[in-house]
Amino acid sequence: MTRASPPFKRILLNLLQVPLKTTSFTQIHSLLFTSGASQELSVLLKLAEFLASSQTPSSAYFTLKQTQRLPNPFLFNTLISSYTQSSSPHLAFAVFKHMVSDGSTPDKYTFPLVLKSCVRFWGFEEARQIHGVVAKLGFLTDLYVQNVLIHVYGLCGCYPDACIMFDDMLVRDVVSWTCLISVCVKGGRFVDALTLFAQMDVAPNITTIVSVLVASGRTGELNIGRSVHGLLLKNEAVLGLIAGNALLDMYVKCERIDEAKRMFKELPMKDIVTWTSIISGYAKCGCLDMALEIFENMPIKNIRSWNALIGGLAMHGHGKEALGYFEWMVRTGLKPNDVSFIAILSACSHSGLVEEGRRHFASMIKFHDLVPKIEHYGCMVDLLGRAGLVEEAYELVKTMPMKADVLIWGAMLSACRTSGKTEISQWVRDSLLELGPSDSGAFVLLSNIYATNDRWGDISRLRRLMRKKGIKKEPGSSIIELDGWVHEFLVGVMEHHQMEDILMVLYIFEKQMQIDEQ
DNA sequence: ATAGGGTTAG
Numbered sequence: 103m104t105r106a107s108p109p110f111k112r113i114l115l116n117l118l119q120v121p122l123k124t125t126s127f128t129q130i131h132s133l134l135f136t137s138g139a140s141q142e143l144s145v146l147l148k149l150a151e152f153l154a155s156s157q158t159p160s161s162a163y164f165t166l167k168q169t170q171r172l173p174n175p176f177l178f179n180t181l182i183s184s185y186t187q188s189s190s191p192h193l194a195f196a197v198f199k200h201m202v203s204d205g206s207t208p209d210k211y212t213f214p215l216v217l218k219s220c221v222r223f224w225g226f227e228e229a230r231q232i233h234g235v236v237a238k239l240g241f242l243t244d245l246y247v248q249n250v251l252i253h254v255y256g257l258c259g260c261y262p263d264a265c266i267m268f269d270d271m272l273v274r275d276v277v278s279w280t281c282l283i284s285v286c287v288k289g290g291r292f293v294d295a296l297t298l299f300a301q302m303d304v305a306p307n308i309t310t311i312v313s314v315l316v317a318s319g320r321t322g323e324l325n326i327g328r329s330v331h332g333l334l335l336k337n338e339a340v341l342g343l344i345a346g347n348a349l350l351d352m353y354v355k356c357e358r359i360d361e362a363k364r365m366f367k368e369l370p371m372k373d374i375v376t377w378t379s380i381i382s383g384y385a386k387c388g389c390l391d392m393a394l395e396i397f398e399n400m401p402i403k404n405i406r407s408w409n410a411l412i413g414g415l416a417m418h419g420h421g422k423e424a425l426g427y428f429e430w431m432v433r434t435g436l437k438p439n440d441v442s443f444i445a446i447l448s449a450c451s452h453s454g455l456v457e458e459g460r461r462h463f464a465s466m467i468k469f470h471d472l473v474p475k476i477e478h479y480g481c482m483v484d485l486l487g488r489a490g491l492v493e494e495a496y497e498l499v500k501t502m503p504m505k506a507d508v509l510i511w512g513a514m515l516s517a518c519r520t521s522g523k524t525e526i527s528q529w530v531r532d533s534l535l536e537l538g539p540s541d542s543g544a545f546v547l548l549s550n551i552y553a554t555n556d557r558w559g560d561i562s563r564l565r566r567l568m569r570k571k572g573i574k575k576e577p578g579s580s581i582i583e584l585d586g587w588v589h590e591f592l593v594g595v596m597e598h599h600q601m602e603d604i605l606m607v608l609y610i611f612e613k614q615m616q617i618d619e620q
Numbered sequence: 621a622t623a624g625g626g627t628t629a630g
Binding site for chain 2: 245
């Protein structure tokens with residue numbers, strides 16, 4: 103018998119569906135060979151998936167290898183992709199290592215699959231090694247491989263490498279551009295994302311547009327967001343869930359609640375993301391009643407929906423209510439995350455609830471298994487500072503496990519201003535200066551903090567300080583030299599000519615956009 | 621058989 107009979111094949115496939123004990127697996131395994139089913143591709147693919155769910159990479163690898171006279175990359179690729187989707191994605195890399203050291207040559211499909219696993223386990227070093235193998239085996243010119251390398255490097259915290267990949271490419275397609283743009287967005291480089299979009303020389307598709315909408319929202323570039331919206335309308339794009347949500351959230355982030363409301367009404371599909379987004383919109387503009395109403399009518403609520411509501415209450419000084427909803431959320435069995443704690447700590451801070459703030463901060467570690475990040479320390483410093491407890495804030499900054507950043511120093515500085523503790527205040531100023539010229543971005547941030555608080559005196563003092571320290575950048579802007587011309591870019595604001603570039607791109611691609619969303 | 625997208629806090 104060279105081929106398995108159809109019923110037998112079906113039985114095997116069904117057996118491979120369920121988790122098995124080792125003994126029954128051994129029996130199936132021998133049946134595979136004696137029946138000839140090991141020649142059936144569909145059975146082998148199921149076998150690969152099954153192995154990934156139950157065996158170590160090396161035993162899975164060698165089992166699959168046994169089924170073939172020559173190593174078959176296709177089967178190993180399936181194994182890699184199954185491990186990538188599992189809860190232990192780094193095992194995909196282990197399979198890859200076996201392939202390479204065992205002489206089973208990877209093919210062009212292997213690299214994107216194994217690189218994708220690196221994104222899931224933050225494997226920058228592994229990605230580099232794979233990159234080396236890619237180069238050695240001559241796959242560096244493969245567009246898929248190049249694109250996924252941009253993506254992996256960008257998401258594993260190595261943005262410069264992603265840029266190098268992108269710059270070195272001779273041919274870039276829409277995915278190449280979209281990869282880099284989305285990497286920028288994920289890393290908070292929103293202006294860079296928009297600048298890249300303005301330089302695109304291929305038509306964007308809906309995936310590109312989604313990233314651009316996020317970037318427009320986060321930079322508050324309503325004009326770009328609106329133009330992108332216009333482009334979608336002109337293309338008669340049927341908005342899918344993701345694009346619709348991105349558009350809605352762009353209006354929310356640009357604080358255009360009326361437009362967001364209209365979008366919300368018109369969206370053909372809504373899910374938990376849509377609801378959360380509109381709540382945060384109502385969160386933000388002070389329409390707490392509307393936010394509450396939507397929240398209560400939501401069919402499903404996740405941690406982000408609760409955080410949006412609690413954060414909104416906190417933002418508008420309803421500290422007690424925010425805490426109430428927090429307790430309620432915990433009672434429903436949802437686990438608060440780090441953002442939940444930023445929301446309630448800032449609620450305590452704005453409402454002067456010192457004792458509650460201290461208690462919740464302590465409970466993060468004790469009861470919720472969370473490690474406070476610098477933002478949480480920042481909230482606490484702010485809370486203590488506002489309550490006039492400068493000494494305690496000072497102790498906290500001294501004992502916290504990480505280096506203080508400019509926001510912490512900013513909170514300390516305002517605490518000192520009202521307390522008159524000159525000794526601590528001097529220490530804060532000295533520490534701030536130690537951040538040094540490399541941290542000129544920090545000064546810009548600080549000057550923004552001052553600016554929003556109408557503290558222009560502080561700003562001019564800060565500028566003097568920066569000049570004295572040899573920090574060249576003026577706060578609030580950065581200078582870039584291009585083709586011998588010096589352009590000054592305002593922080594967080596697009597330059598006029600950049601804006602025009604983007605509108606031009608939108609115009610050019612008006613009729614070329616590939617609407618690939620159903 | 622391989623690549624890219626949305627929501628929370630400050």
